[in-house]
Amino acid sequence: MYAPIPCNMICGVIFDLDNTLVSSALDFDWLRQQLGCTVETDLLEYISDISDLSLRTQLGNKVIEYELADARQSTIMPECENLLLYLRQQKIPTAVVTRNCAQAAKLKIDHHQLQFDRIVSREEFPPKPAPDALLDIAKQWRLAPKNILYVGDYIYDLQAAFHANMPSCLVTNGEELPFIDQASIVVQQLDSLTDILREQAYMSLQEHDSVEV
Incomplete structure (x- = not known):
């Protein structure tokens, strides 16, 4: 059992790939x-x-x-493009950390014309739930892990985030998952995450304005 890391100021977002950004029918x-x-x-x-x-x-x-x-045969997940557009508009860096091989990850991302600052496959670092890839991205971005959100749909994603001291977002895709209480944020689809990040950005701006006054 892992207690989720609190989700406060998010300055970067890392995504899982399969059934988070694009569909997967892997059995x-x-x-x-x-x-x-x-x-x-x-x-x-x-x-x-x-x-x-x-x-x-x-x-x-x-x-x-x-x-x-x-x-x-993959398809893009609902509201994925809108979330990525919002993050680009806010100049929030994005990356993908996947257990997929590099060939499959590139094929999926290129096919759906998605853009990320970095894509990490299992050939580069020990695969999730190991936190190595997440920590390396945090180092590259010069951000504290607590200010980076890792978004995924499976227990390995939550465990990797926990071990990296990062908050996590679990995308349930409407399923009842037994590890839901181990996520910092839980959403059914990515549009809800967009709303949460917008609200956090608004609250941060309000706090900043009140301090200046």
Whole structure:
């Protein structure tokens, strides 16, 4: 159980990719079964722990093929473009941290003509729930982690944010999720997050004006 980091002044936003910004139909239970991985085991860890290089490469390539096929049929999530437009207007930096391979991530982002200051795939850092990628982006942006919001749809996203000392936003997509209480913010769709960020920016401006007076 992870207690969420309080969400106050947000100066940067990092996103998960699948079912946060674009749709994904990846069935990891089916894929685990195909690759001989138990349900309880993280698939990427299972493959990385295989000592036989040939087999490890073979299974890794199968995962990449599956991800690329999913990328080609993906659609953009509701209100994604409006949220990203708002963040650009406010000059708030954005990034993507995904467990996808680099090829699939680039294919999805390019296909939907999305723009980010940085895109990090699993080849660059240990995959979520490890916080390494989030912390590296915070360092690059020269922002305190507590001022960066990580947005995702799964428990790994919330855990990565917690370990990076970042507030998190859980996008439920209308589902009842068992880890909802571990998120700093909970929204059904991204338009609600846009509203929350607008309200925070307004409140911050009001506080600033009152201090000046």
